[in-house]
Amino acid sequence: xxxxxxxxxxxxxxxxxxxPLEKAREILKDETIAVIGYGVQGPGQACNLRDNGFNVIVGxxxxxTFEKAINDGWVPGExxxxxxxxADKATIVMCLLSDAAVMSVWPTLQKYLTPGKALYFxxxxxxxxxxxxxxxxxxxxxxxxVAPKGSGTSLRTMFLExxxxxxxxxxxxxxTGKALDRTLALGIGIGSGYLFETTFQREATxxxxxxxxxxxxxxxxxxxxQYEVLxxxxxxxxxxxxxxVEELTQSLMPLFAAKGMDWMYANCSxxxxxxxxxxxxxxxxxxxxxxxxxxASVKSGNEAQISIDANSKPDYRAGLEKELAALRESEMWRTxxxxxxxxxxxx
Numbered sequence: 001x002x003x004x005x006x007x008x009x010x011x012x013x014x015x016x017x018x019x020p021l022e023k024a025r026e027i028l029k030d031e032t033i034a035v036i037g038y039g040v041q042g043p044g045q046a047c048n049l050r051d052n053g054f055n056v057i058v059g060x061x062x063x064x065t066f067e068k069a070i071n072d073g074w075v076p077g078e079x080x081x082x083x084x085x086x087a088d089k090a091t092i093v094m095c096l097l098s099d100a101a102v103m104s105v106w107p108t109l110q111k112y113l114t115p116g117k118a119l120y121f122x123x124x125x126x127x128x129x130x131x132x133x134x135x136x137x138x139x140x141x142x143x144x145x146v147a148p149k150g151s152g153t154s155l156r157t158m159f160l161e162x163x164x165x166x167x168x169x170x171x172x173x174x175x176t177g178k179a180l181d182r183t184l185a186l187g188i189g190i191g192s193g194y195l196f197e198t199t200f201q202r203e204a205t206x207x208x209x210x211x212x213x214x215x216x217x218x219x220x221x222x223x224x225x226q227y228e229v230l231x232x233x234x235x236x237x238x239x240x241x242x243x244x245v246e247e248l249t250q251s252l253m254p255l256f257a258a259k260g261m262d263w264m265y266a267n268c269s270x271x272x273x274x275x276x277x278x279x280x281x282x283x284x285x286x287x288x289x290x291x292x293x294x295x296a297s298v299k300s301g302n303e304a305q306i307s308i309d310a311n312s313k314p315d316y317r318a319g320l321e322k323e324l325a326a327l328r329e330s331e332m333w334r335t336x337x338x339x340x341x342x343x344x345x346x347x
Contacts, residue, residue, distance in 0.1 A: 084108060119137055205298050
């Protein structure tokens with residue numbers, strides 16, 4: 001483990017230099033890895049493991065997703081099976097189903113989790129709120145996690161570019177004495193950049209907070225608020241969108257992603273610097289109580305229950321599509337379609 005200084009706090013992380021791919025292959029050379037579910041995380045993790053030389057099979061129910069797996073090179077009866085058959089063949093069962101699907105499949109899946117196998121997740125939801133999900137693994141299997149800090153699409157894209165997406169990892173139960181080695185080997189195998197330790201509970205609470213907060217919920221709320229104020233004060237859709245979204249995503253995000261917010265500030269106009277420094281405090285003070293309320297709701301299990309209840313409704317998909325359609329058809333995101341077409345790379 002490498003000791004790294006994160007803002008004055010020393011943490012240990014595992015890098016690919018310390019845990020090379022050859023070591024990961026050696027640890028898992030006798031394992032059969034079954035990726036259960038080929039939706040969000042499944043394709044990226046399964047294909048990266050396969051390309052890195054591991055013995056991987058996929059378990060997926062018949063339908064559009066099954067056909068997607070075939071299109072990605074998985075062969076029915078050879079490397080592509082039903083969920084039950086793949087779980088039976090595996091020594092490591094990578095449960096990459098959605099949280100709602102995990103709950104429905106769990107009674108079937110656990111039949112195949114025989115002593116000595118490993119049950120792998122990429123999200124701590126099912127285990128952290130097991131009293132609500134019903135997912136309670138037996139004590140005679142390893143229960144482990146590697147959680148990439150991004151989508152499965154990003155994991156795959158960065159892998160093909162020769163880069164890695166950072167991941168957290170955790171061991172919930174070590175029945176075999178080799179749970180940690182299995183975890184780190186899988187983390188390297190799926191193409192992680194570096195790996196940092198967490199727990200199932202910490203991962204689940206930070207993940208739900210992030211999704212509802214700065215990664216998705218809060219950013220949409222902030223962008224739409226600014227766009228609306230500009231439009232209400234006579235600015236055109238193009239001007240409002242460029243000042244709210246386009247400049248952020250295309251110009252400023254790459255700058256602070258590369259070298260930090262201070263560096264990005266230093267490379268903006270003095271007018272922008274002064275305004276940003278003056279207004280970051282009021283935005284912080286306005287937002288922190290909301291984030292605190294959000295975190296409390298996540299930690300209490302309330303957000304998990306809301307998700308479980310919503311996903312359990314028979315008409316959930318129809319309702320979700322209606323909500324997403326409303327977002328898609330809003331003026332701001334219809335403006336985005338035109339702006340994207342006008343980008344130089346699209347002309």
